[in-house]
Amino acid sequence: MSNHNKNSINSENPLIRVQTTDWNKERLETLKKLYPDLFANEGKVDVREIAKLMDYANLNETERYEFRWFGKSNAKREAFTPTDATLVYDETRSVNPAESDNLIIEGENLAVLKLLSNSYREQVKCIYIDPPYNTGKDFVYSDKFNQNKKEYWEDAEITENGYKIDTNAETDGRFHSNWLNMMYSRLLIARQLLKEDGVIFISIDDNEVHHLRKLCDEVFGEENFITSFMWKRKKEISSDSKNVSIQGEYIVSYAKSESTIFKLEPLSEKYINESYKEPNDEFPLGKWRPVPITVSKGLSGGGYQYVITNPNGQKHDRLWAYPADSYQKLVDDNIVYFGIDGNGIPQRVIYANDSDGQPTTNYWDNIATNKEGKKEILDLFEDSYFDTPKPTSLIKKILNLVIENNDIILDFFAGSGTTGQAVTELNQKDDGTRKYILVQLPEQTDEKSEAFKAGYKKISDITIERNKRVLEKIQAELKLKELKVRQDLFANENSGNPKNSANSGLGFKVFKLKKSNFPRVEYAPDPEKSEEENIELLKKYIRDKEAQLVTAFNRDELITEILIKNGFKLNYTLTKQTAFKKNEILLATDSDKETFICLDVTMEDETIEYFKTHTNQKLIVLERALDTTKKWNLKHAMGDKFSAF
Numbered sequence: 001m002s003n004h005n006k007n008s009i010n011s012e013n014p015l016i017r018v019q020t021t022d023w024n025k026e027r028l029e030t031l032k033k034l035y036p037d038l039f040a041n042e043g044k045v046d047v048r049e050i051a052k053l054m055d056y057a058n059l060n061e062t063e064r065y066e067f068r069w070f071g072k073s074n075a076k077r078e079a080f081t082p083t084d085a086t087l088v089y090d091e092t093r094s095v096n097p098a099e100s101d102n103l104i105i106e107g108e109n110l111a112v113l114k115l116l117s118n119s120y121r122e123q124v125k126c127i128y129i130d131p132p133y134n135t136g137k138d139f140v141y142s143d144k145f146n147q148n149k150k151e152y153w154e155d156a157e158i159t160e161n162g163y164k165i166d167t168n169a170e171t172d173g174r175f176h177s178n179w180l181n182m183m184y185s186r187l188l189i190a191r192q193l194l195k196e197d198g199v200i201f202i203s204i205d206d207n208e209v210h211h212l213r214k215l216c217d218e219v220f221g222e223e224n225f226i227t228s229f230m231w232k233r234k235k236e237i238s239s240d241s242k243n244v245s246i247q248g249e250y251i252v253s254y255a256k257s258e259s260t261i262f263k264l265e266p267l268s269e270k271y272i273n274e275s276y277k278e279p280n281d282e283f284p285l286g287k288w289r290p291v292p293i294t295v296s297k298g299l300s301g302g303g304y305q306y307v308i309t310n311p312n313g314q315k316h317d318r319l320w321a322y323p324a325d326s327y328q329k330l331v332d333d334n335i336v337y338f339g340i341d342g343n344g345i346p347q348r349v350i351y352a353n354d355s356d357g358q359p360t361t362n363y364w365d366n367i368a369t370n371k372e373g374k375k376e377i378l379d380l381f382e383d384s385y386f387d388t389p390k391p392t393s394l395i396k397k398i399l400n401l402v403i404e405n406n407d408i409i410l411d412f413f414a415g416s417g418t419t420g421q422a423v424t425e426l427n428q429k430d431d432g433t434r435k436y437i438l439v440q441l442p443e444q445t446d447e448k449s450e451a452f453k454a455g456y457k458k459i460s461d462i463t464i465e466r467n468k469r470v471l472e473k474i475q476a477e478l479k480l481k482e483l484k485v486r487q488d489l490f491a492n493e494n495s496g497n498p499k500n501s502a503n504s505g506l507g508f509k510v511f512k513l514k515k516s517n518f519p520r521v522e523y524a525p526d527p528e529k530s531e532e533e534n535i536e537l538l539k540k541y542i543r544d545k546e547a548q549l550v551t552a553f554n555r556d557e558l559i560t561e562i563l564i565k566n567g568f569k570l571n572y573t574l575t576k577q578t579a580f581k582k583n584e585i586l587l588a589t590d591s592d593k594e595t596f597i598c599l600d601v602t603m604e605d606e607t608i609e610y611f612k613t614h615t616n617q618k619l620i621v622l623e624r625a626l627d628t629t630k631k632w633n634l635k636h637a638m639g640d641k642f643s644a645f
């Protein structure tokens with residue numbers, strides 16, 4: 001059989017594969033749209049044309065500054081290739097799902113990030129991650145998680161053996177490369193999720209901090225580096241092999257763009273006590289401090305040159321930050337300080353209770369340590385289960401630098417779930433509506449560990465259970481508070497009922513990573529048969545697979561996969577449209593978009609006619625539900641608003 005005939009067989013009525021967005025394809029299409037002349041090679045990119053854009057003097061330069069490692073190109077390619085996987089809603093482990101848009105996702109985080117990259121693109125304000133530190137004892141992610149990787153999919157469904165993870169021994173010649181490949185692909189796709197003013201924070205220690213900085217320079221841009229915070233994670237002094245006590249670790253921070261500015265922090269009590277003076281007869285309104293109002297010559301913005309005479313007659317001819325009339329108002333408001341003897345250069349008085357706050361420092365030595373982090377888990381469980389969990393106060397400090405009270409926070413190395421608890425507690429403090437997305441691999445816990453003995457076979461089990469217990473604790477506290485309010489109302493003989501807020505905003509939905517519901521195309525022509533016979537075999541294969549798609553798979557799971565791969569958020573809702581009598585039509589909506597969807601195996605003429613005349617609607621249907629005429633009519637009438645799978 002000729003190659004032409006083989007191609008015609010494979011291309012006729014192809015079985016559609018539903019995948020996430022192919023970002024490599026999008027990048028190429030964007031480049032082609034901007035610079036079509038670079039695609040002179042029969043529509044393909046011409047590397048020679050790209051080379052012409054470079055500085056010819058440096059084209060043959062072999063020495064240059066660059067950051068390279070083994071596997072880098074493949075890791076970048078892997079970041080932007082689509083995934084066949086899907087997410088499945090786990091109702092049994094979700095808590096108050098109707099009350100909140102919080103998400104906990106159990107699965108390999110690169111595949112999950114790809115699934116989120118369309119619907120949550122540029123939606124996340126803050127990413128915090130605490131990835132493996134690559135100490136030689138912990139793990140790196142394998143990244144070979146495709147539909148054919150039997151071990152992952154079986155273990156992700158929780159078989160007896162649990163989930164196995166590749167270790168990264170220091171004796172491996174690619175020790176650093178393995179870790180860099182794991183981080184590179186995830187950071188590349190995670191950047192797409194950040195809003196324009198979004199920020200990422202990454203906890204790391206001495207082992208890979210220098211590599212992480214170079215990696216982030218490449219992914220986020222060197223100009224978007226904010227700082228490396230040093231957090232004092234323990235107070236105890238214990239010597240290492242070189243007689244150095246390692247008490248701190250880093251939190252590397254990068255912005256999505258240069259426009260990002262951190263919020264000011266409230267003045268700390270320590271700073272007020274050290275920097276502010278006590279109230280006195282002259283300045284009685286609270287603790288205060290003097291601030292210079294002189295301007296140095298040569299500074300941009302200039303200043304105002306005039307003479308100020310203080311109350312004792314001392315004259316000061318300077319360049320001032322305020323014009324004369326504004327300075328006089330400061331005097332009238334009694335917020336000018338002339339020194340202890342009254343002869344000093346005038347300064348403006350600022351009261352502590354009027355301050356907008358202070359910039360954060362890059363050295364955090366006054367926050368809770370890992371020990372407090374373990375205690376927080378111990379307060380919820382019978383054991384801490386983790387050696388070095390982050391305390392919620394650390395995550396809260398990070399979040400308060402950048403987020404508003406309705407932002408989305410993502411943690412795709414969720415671990416014990418500290419980020420979820422921190423977000424929940426912040427919302428309870430100020431009635432905020434912040435939302436978290438936690439992603440945790442179903443990594444098997446050690447069979448000898450207390451966590452395993454307590455029934456937590458996977459780390460993701462602890463992630464979910466911890467946040468469940470946090471909600472239960474808050475709900476119990478709210479109910480006690482409401483009971484007290486009711487008792488006070490009864491004692492005061494006051495009618496009226498307090499609002500029942502025990503469940504308000506408290507909850508999360510659990511999703512699991514799973515194989516795609518859509519069957520893969522595995523048909524190959526039989527070289528011993530004729531072209532006509534092979535065509536008939538292909539058609540039968542497609543019919544069988546399409547029937548399998550409808551009958552063998554869970555309807556809700558299928559809808560979830562279709563919607564998330566069409567850019568819908570996981571908080572979508574479905575409403576049955578009773579106006580349709582011949583077909584079951586559902587309206588799917590999330591906070592940004594909506595579409596009609598139908599999984600019936602036949603689309604009736606009455607339904608077809610409706611959508612032919614209501615072309616402002618979007619519609620998704622089964623491919624097999626339409627004959628050629630119906631499909632052409634819908635496509636002709638609705639254009640890109642119609643799709644069949």
